[in-house]
Amino acid sequence: MTEINYWLMKSEPDAYSIDTLKTDGVTLWxxxxxxxxxxxxxxxxxxxxxxxxxxxxxxxxxxxxxxVIDLNIVDPTQFDKDSKYFDPKSQHENPxxxxxxxxxxxxxNKILSLPQLKILFSDNELLVVKKGxxxxxxxxxxxxxxxxxxxx
DNA sequence: GCCAACGTTGGC
DNA sequence: GCCAACGTTGGC
Numbered sequence: 535m536t537e538i539n540y541w542l543m544k545s546e547p548d549a550y551s552i553d554t555l556k557t558d559g560v561t562l563w564x565x566x567x568x569x570x571x572x573x574x575x576x577x578x579x580x581x582x583x584x585x586x587x588x589x590x591x592x593x594x595x596x597x598x599x600x601x602v603i604d605l606n607i608v609d610p611t612q613f614d615k616d617s618k619y620f621d622p623k624s625q626h627e628n629p630x631x632x633x634x635x636x637x638x639x640x641x642x643n644k645i646l647s648l649p650q651l652k653i654l655f656s657d658n659e660l661l662v663v664k665k666g667x668x669x670x671x672x673x674x675x676x677x678x679x680x681x682x683x684x685x686x
Numbered sequence: 687g688c689c690a691a692c693g694t695t696g697g698c
Numbered sequence: 699g700c701c702a703a704c705g706t707t708g709g710c
Binding site: 546568589590594648665666668669670 | 708
């Protein structure tokens with residue numbers, strides 16, 4: 535039996551929002567161009583729960599929940615010359631970027647804003663509140679996830 | 687617009 | 699391998 539883990543994934547709502555995911559139902563979390571974030575995706579299991587975080591907006595915060603339903607998918611945007619995520623250095627025989635597929639679970643009635651998160655958790659408990667943390671995908675510890683699940 | 691905190695690139 | 703320059707993220 536594989537372990538269920540919790541993660542947090544950020545997206546700017548202008549680029550892709552919880553409402554868009556709710557409409558789509560399922561989406562490919564593509565366009566990740568940071569090795570650390572990519573490596574976190576590689577550690578994901580099917581069934582893992584993901585907190586959806588709206589970044590670079592007012593207010594930033596957790597807006598919903600999704601679930602990982604597919605793993606190790608080659609990110610198609612790296613080969614798409616029209617995509618802003620096109621990577622000329624990536625080869626078809628040896629793709630550099632991959633991603634996971636997620637499905638919508640729920641949208642929070644109220645956003646769990648970053649100021650609230652800062653009140654609830656210390657920097658170590660929730661990496662997202664750590665000043666200057668630019669990683670768009672982060673692991674969430676189980677104890678933290680339990681509290682978050684009650685709040686969203 | 688500013689700035690902190692990285693990551694990436696490329697010369698050497 | 700080192701390091702400077704530059705780019706990106708994202709809160710404020």
